[in-house]
Amino acid sequence: MEDRRTALKIALAKVASGDEAAMGILYDQTNRVLYGSILRIVRSRGRAEEILQDVYMKIWRRAGTYRSDKGNPITWLCAIARNSAIDVVRREGRMTEIGDDVLENFADDAKPADDWLCDMEDQEALRKCIETLRSDxxxxxxxxxxxxxxxxxLANHIGVPIGTIKSWISRGLMGLKGCLGG
Structure with missing residues (x-):
């Protein structure tokens, strides 16, 4: 795990200085994880592939802004992918081309498909903290x-007022912050 993290940090630093070969290495090490994260949100293979291309363009341009003292590189990369996918869904709407059953079986060579976060250590701590929250x-x-x-x-999906959703998310995030020591 530490070797992979170190390799990603080195690759990002090289990408920040314009090293195209390092970008290829970074892509090879992360594309399946980022694609899976995007696919879970947009639920369309074609859209996910397009967004993934855009994500790597953003990474190429923003690699110099990554700060290793602020977090793990894969977490930073996944945040870019996730935010890009959410932006597309908000702009163009959600598609239902792919069902949850397909997403559950989407394999990643590095991690089980159930893992929602890109970094295993962060994922395990977050999983434990999420389980302490109220169900809603x-x-x-x-x-x-x-x-x-x-x-x-969410309000439409769950069938509650948007104010309730905002409250649940806010309280849940405060609970997570306390649990994670933030």
Whole structure:
């Protein structure tokens, strides 16, 4: 795990200085994880592939802004991918080309498909903390942050007022912050 993290940090540093070969290495090491993260949100293979291309363009341009003292490189990369996918869903709407059953079977050579976060250590700590939340808070946070639902979509999906969703997410995030020591 530490070797992979170190390799990604080195590759990102080289990408920041314009090293195209390092970009290829970074792509080879991360494309399946990022694609899976995007696919879970947009639910369309074609859209996910397009977004993935855009994500790597963003990484190429922004590699110099990555700060290793602020977090793990894969977490930073996944945040770019996730935010890009959510932006597309908010702009163009959610598609249902791919069902949850397909997403569950989407394999990643590095990690099981159930892992929602890109970094295993962060994922395990977060998983434990999420399990301590009330059921409604936990569900709202999972759908919003791991599947890219907007608050309006959540309200419609769950069948509660948007104010309730906002409250659940806010309280849940405060609980997570306390649990994670933030």
């Amino acid at each position: 808070h936990r569900t709202s946070i999972r759908l919003a942050y791991f599947e890219g639902y907007t608050q309006s979509e």
